[in-house]
Amino acid sequence: MSTTATVENLPNASAEPQVNYLNARYGVKSWLLTVDHKRIGLLYLCTITVMFVVGGIAATMMRINLLEPQGALVEPETYNKLFSTHGLVMVFFFLVPSIPVTLGNFLIPMMIGARDVAFPRLNLLSWYIFATGCLIMLYVVCTGGVDTGWTFYTPFSTTYSTTDVVLAALSIFVAGFSSILTGVNFIVTIHKMRAPGMTWFRLPLFIWSMYASAIIFVLGTPVIAITLLLLGVERLLHVGIFDPALGGDPLLFQHLFWFYSHPAVYIMILPSMGVISELIAAFSRKRIFGYSFVAFSSLAIAIISFLVWGHHMFVSGESIYAGLVFSVLSFLVAIPSAVKVFNWTATLYKGSISYEAPMLYALGFLGLFTIGGLTGLYLASLSTDVHLSGTYFVVAHFHYIMVGAAVMAFMGGIHFWWPKITGHLYPDLWARIAAAIIFIGFNLTFFPQFVLGYLGMPRRYAMYPAEFQALNVLSTAGASVLAVGYIIPFIYLIWSLKYGPVAGPNPFGAKGLEWTTQSPPPTENYLKIPIVTEEAYNYETAPEPEVVRV
Amino acid sequence: MSDAAITHGDNPTGFAHQFEELDQQHDAGRLGMWLFLATEILFFGGLFTGYTVYRSLHPQAFLLGSHILEVKYGAINTAVLICSSFTMAMAIRSAQTGKRKGAIIGWLIPTMLLGATFLFLKFRFEWYHDYLEHTMPGFGFYYRPEWGAHAPQVQMFMCFYFFMTGLHALHMIVGIGILLVLTWMTSRGRFTSQYFAPLEISGLYWHFVDIIWIFLFPLLYLIRF
Numbered sequence: 122m123s124t125t126a127t128v129e130n131l132p133n134a135s136a137e138p139q140v141n142y143l144n145a146r147y148g149v150k151s152w153l154l155t156v157d158h159k160r161i162g163l164l165y166l167c168t169i170t171v172m173f174v175v176g177g178i179a180a181t182m183m184r185i186n187l188l189e190p191q192g193a194l195v196e197p198e199t200y201n202k203l204f205s206t207h208g209l210v211m212v213f214f215f216l217v218p219s220i221p222v223t224l225g226n227f228l229i230p231m232m233i234g235a236r237d238v239a240f241p242r243l244n245l246l247s248w249y250i251f252a253t254g255c256l257i258m259l260y261v262v263c264t265g266g267v268d269t270g271w272t273f274y275t276p277f278s279t280t281y282s283t284t285d286v287v288l289a290a291l292s293i294f295v296a297g298f299s300s301i302l303t304g305v306n307f308i309v310t311i312h313k314m315r316a317p318g319m320t321w322f323r324l325p326l327f328i329w330s331m332y333a334s335a336i337i338f339v340l341g342t343p344v345i346a347i348t349l350l351l352l353g354v355e356r357l358l359h360v361g362i363f364d365p366a367l368g369g370d371p372l373l374f375q376h377l378f379w380f381y382s383h384p385a386v387y388i389m390i391l392p393s394m395g396v397i398s399e400l401i402a403a404f405s406r407k408r409i410f411g412y413s414f415v416a417f418s419s420l421a422i423a424i425i426s427f428l429v430w431g432h433h434m435f436v437s438g439e440s441i442y443a444g445l446v447f448s449v450l451s452f453l454v455a456i457p458s459a460v461k462v463f464n465w466t467a468t469l470y471k472g473s474i475s476y477e478a479p480m481l482y483a484l485g486f487l488g489l490f491t492i493g494g495l496t497g498l499y500l501a502s503l504s505t506d507v508h509l510s511g512t513y514f515v516v517a518h519f520h521y522i523m524v525g526a527a528v529m530a531f532m533g534g535i536h537f538w539w540p541k542i543t544g545h546l547y548p549d550l551w552a553r554i555a556a557a558i559i560f561i562g563f564n565l566t567f568f569p570q571f572v573l574g575y576l577g578m579p580r581r582y583a584m585y586p587a588e589f590q591a592l593n594v595l596s597t598a599g600a601s602v603l604a605v606g607y608i609i610p611f612i613y614l615i616w617s618l619k620y621g622p623v624a625g626p627n628p629f630g631a632k633g634l635e636w637t638t639q640s641p642p643p644t645e646n647y648l649k650i651p652i653v654t655e656e657a658y659n660y661e662t663a664p665e666p667e668v669v670r671v
Numbered sequence: 672m673s674d675a676a677i678t679h680g681d682n683p684t685g686f687a688h689q690f691e692e693l694d695q696q697h698d699a700g701r702l703g704m705w706l707f708l709a710t711e712i713l714f715f716g717g718l719f720t721g722y723t724v725y726r727s728l729h730p731q732a733f734l735l736g737s738h739i740l741e742v743k744y745g746a747i748n749t750a751v752l753i754c755s756s757f758t759m760a761m762a763i764r765s766a767q768t769g770k771r772k773g774a775i776i777g778w779l780i781p782t783m784l785l786g787a788t789f790l791f792l793k794f795r796f797e798w799y800h801d802y803l804e805h806t807m808p809g810f811g812f813y814y815r816p817e818w819g820a821h822a823p824q825v826q827m828f829m830c831f832y833f834f835m836t837g838l839h840a841l842h843m844i845v846g847i848g849i850l851l852v853l854t855w856m857t858s859r860g861r862f863t864s865q866y867f868a869p870l871e872i873s874g875l876y877w878h879f880v881d882i883i884w885i886f887l888f889p890l891l892y893l894i895r896f
Contacts, residue, residue, distance in 0.1 A: 237689035239699040305706045313699040314689070343710045347717030351834075358809030360830040362721070367823040368732070373724055377717055650691070 130638045130647050131626060141544070141641040156241035157644055162226035163542070164248050169215050169223065172255055175262065176210035179203045181604065184566075184597040190587045200583035201268035202284070208271030210262075213293050214255055216523055217385055220392035221338075222251070222303060224534045225331050227542060229307060231635040232325050234316025234653060236645040239309040247302040254296030261289045270581065272382070275363035275374040279355045287356055290349040297342045297349075300388075304338025307331055316634070318653035322416075325633055325657045326402075326409060329416040330395025333423035337384045337391075340427070345381035348374065372438055379430035387426040389523055390490075391419055393530030394461055397483050400533055401465050403631040404480035405472025408658040411464040418457035425454045435506045444503055451501035458494055462487065477629065478552030482533030485560045486526050493521030496571065514574025517567045525563055532559070532610065539614065540628045544641045545621030551613045559606035565599025632658055677865070685866050697868045704872045708879045715838070715883055722831050722890060725824070732821040736828030737895040739806050744797050745892040748789050752881045755785035759877045762870060766857075769864035775857045782877070783850045786843055793840060801829070808833065832891050839887060842880045849873045 142159045152160060183203050186194040195203065226244065230237050238244050261267055267289040269278040278286050311332050315324075351362055352374065361367025363374045402409050409415055431439055431447030439447075465487060474480070496518040499505045509515060540546050569592040574580075578589050585593065627636040638647050677693035679686065690696040726733045762778035798807070805813035808830045814822035853873055856862065862870060 235689065239689070240703060241687075241689060301707075301710050305703055305710070308706055309699050309703045312702055313695055339706055339710050340713055343714035344717050347714050351717070351721065354830070354834065358830075360808040360812075361823055361827050362830065368725070368729055368827055370724065370728070373721060377720065645688075 130649060130651065139639050140643060141639065142644045143641050145644050156245050158226050158230050158238050158241065158244060159642065161244050161248055162223050165218065165222040165226060168252055168255055169218055172210050172214040175259065176207050176215055179207035179210070181600065183207065184600040186583060187593045188597050190585055190590055192583045197583040198268065202266035204581055205267050205270050206262050209289065209293070210258060212271055213296055214258060216389045216527055217300065218251065219527070219531050220396060220534060221307070221331060221334060224396065224538060225307065225392060228538065228635060229310055229328065229331060230314065231642065231646050232328055232633060233311065233314060233319050234634050234647065234651045235310065235314035238306050239314055240306050243302050244306055247299040250302070251296055251299035254292045254299065257288060257292035257295060261285050261292065272378060273352060275352070275371045279352060279363055287353050290352055294346050294349045297346045300338045300342045304335040307335040308339065316651050316653055322413065323653055323656050326398035326412070326415050327395035330391045330419045333419035334388045334391040336423045337388050337426060341381040341384040344377060348377040372434065375434050375437060376430070379433045383430040383433065384426040386522065387422055389527045391422060393486070393527045394419065396530040396534035397465065397486050400479050400483035400537055401468050402658040402660070403629055404477060404483070405469050405474045406660045407468050407472040408660060409464065410467035414460055415464050418460045421457040422454060425450065429454055432501055435503055436510045448501055448503050452498065455494060455498060462491055478549055478556050479533045479537035481553055481556040482529050482536065485556065486529045486533065489521050489525030489529060489563065493518060493525055496521065509574060511579055512574035513570040513578045513580055516580050517570035517574060520567045525567070537629070540624030541635055541640045543618055544624055545617045546624045546628060547613050547617040547621055551609060555606055555609040558602060558609065562599050562602030562606050566596050566603050569595045632660060685861060693866065700868045700872050704875045708875065711879060718831065718835050718838070725827055729821070729824040732824030733828045734895055735818050735821055736825045737892065739829065740832065740892050741797065742892050744792055745888050748792055749884065749888050751785050751789045752884050755782050756878055756881045758782040758785065759874050763867065763874045766862045766867035766870050767864060772857050772860055775862065776854055779850055779854045779857065783847050786847045790840060790843055793836065835887055835891070839880065839883055846877050846880055849876065
């Protein structure tokens with residue numbers, strides 16, 4: 122971070138073309154057998170992009186179908202498969218892995234000044250496991266899909282569904298092991314691989330948030346794994362584990378399922394909060410206000426997230442006293458989330474803000490996350506939840522968190538570190554236009570769904586009463602705008618790989634160890650392990666870092 | 672960094688490039704295994720939760736189900752596993768104190784044999800017997816008249832029995848596989864009194880699998896007393 126570290130870790134400017142992790146070795150084999158965390162991050166990026174497209178196609182078909190009250194495109198049975206595919210693919214194969222396995226893999230060793238993660242081969246293994254899970258899921262999608270919704274609720278999934286529930290559950294089970302191994306790897310890396318002088322309170326906040334989400338990976342994922350195994354056994358042998366006729370309890374499935382799947386929501390949001398901390402500090406040229414509060418709020422969210430799962434069962438037979446407790450605990454989780462939003466806002470105050478594309482995503486995140494978070498409070502309240510549960514209000518709420526916040530942060534992070542990952546700059550004007558289109562398209566898609574839900578339109582239905590048509594058409598129109606917004610970055614980012622100007626080590630003038638090495642970094646990240654002498658985001662006391670563009 | 676720290680300049684065996692010191696590598700491996708064991712506890716935890724819920728809902732049926740199991744075999748297997756934990760600990764101790772590789776292998780092989788004994792008793796005298804007696808859910812489970820209205824829940828108890836002991840047995844099989852690899856590594860002279868981390872870390876796993884059994888034995892076999 123100090124200027125000396127910068128000089129030590131940059132090769133002589135007049136030297137031959139730099140050897141970096143991308144051009145060190147060539148060929149398919151060099152990628153498929155790599156143990157370099159940066160290359161593994163890119164393998165993951167390609168994989169989850171494919172899955173994002175699959176989930177996106179399903180969403181597009183759903184929105185087209187909802188143009189007309191009687192359904193414009195598909196049979197209701199097909200619609201059931203579409204929303205199940207959309208949910209399963211987007212949750213388990215895009216959102217949960219998204220930021221951790223791509224940016225996390227790429228950045229954690231770089232940010233803490235290490236040559237690699239603690240267990241590089243395990244890291245590669247976890248990609249192979251994930252890819253296997255993806256292939257199983259794609260096989261299920263191609264051979265008829267699954268119609269249980271992403272929640273696999275019993276007894277429908279165990280007894281009545283005629284689709285391939287077991288194989289779909291297996292794909293989630295397999296992908297879960299990838300999450301577990303990644304979580305273990307990240308925690309050990311952050312504990313044991315920090316460079317000399319990189320104390321816990323000098324860590325970038327991205328690392329704190331990755332640590333918090335790795336805790337959820339490690340403690341939550343095994344529970345969904347065993348739950349899906351129980352589901353598989355019940356479906357194959359029908360021994361009554363979740364069948365009330367044989368003494369089983371379907372509600373037990375919901376408890377076990379949400380014990381993972383609610384914390385999983387925070388797996389999706391915590392990493393994006395880490396990205397936002399980096400972006401806001403870099404583009405307002407200020408240290409994050411209340412660093413330690415933001416750091417500990419990540420841990421607080423991770424811990425409280427394990428205690429709120431019952432709010433998914435307010436109306437499915439949970440006792441009223443359990444409901445009371447879960448309601449209170451769910452309100453509690455709003456506190457650390459609000460701490461973060463207030464601290465980010467305070468960071469912006471009197472900062473010298475610049476509006477590059479990543480910052481536009483960060484500012485979009487702030488607004489959308491606030492709306493998503495505040496509407497969550499309506500669902501955490503017992504009385505309002507009775508009215509809103511199972512309606513489009515819920516759909517809009519969690520899309521504001523998962524797409525409005527998590528995907529915005531993912532896009533912002535990809536744009537911020539793209540020059541570091543690839544060594545090339547993308548056209549900033551196009552990037553800003555795309556960010557604006559995504560923001561507008563997103564709100565147009567999902568804001569009407571709050572209204573629809575409040576008026577009583579249930580989720581997961583292929584048809585609806587005619588009076589809801591105007592709002593549904595509005596939502597579908599927004600989805601088209603959103604799709605355009607996602608396609609534009611896809612084009613110019615690919616374009617930039619070949620035609621983008623050379624980025625140089627630090628195109629944004631940002632602080633942080635990863636910006637002190639060349640872009641793209643060498644295979645072992647640093648020519649010499651850096652020695653850290655100052656806290657993160659030291660924008661104010663240190664001289665303005667030079668914007669280095671070669 | 673202390674002066675005594677072993678670094679890449681010393682070129683010791685088994686030292687991975689991403690670490691600065693051998694101690695750092697040991698610590699990372701140990702922490703990694705402890706975290707993995709935490710995930711295993713949560714993994715089995717789902718089953719323990721299910722068991723607890725249904726036992727509190729159907730205490731009588733679980734009591735009846737427990738009578739199907741033979742305490743004799745459960746008790747023998749408990750003793751077998753405790754002995755295997757001892758031999759595993761001794762294998763690590765031998766490496767730590769710099770004993771010959773023959774001494775280490777001399778403790779690893781009994782560990783494997785005890786593990787195999789456990790599995791043999793479990794499958795041959797318990798599972799196979801259950802299969803013949805039609806007390807294996809999904810394979811012609813027979814509702815005995817003496818269970819009366821509790822029969823479906825007795826089946827559920829047996830289902831949990833097979834699920835829990837099956838998952839445990841799977842972990843035992845993986846453990847024996849790990850021990851085979853360790854024996855091969857030992858015979859190649861890979862471990863010294865300075866580098867024996869794989870032995871130690873695998874030992875953690877082996878003891879963990881044993882401790883799971885220590886919980887399963889009373890929950891499944893002894894609740895009838």
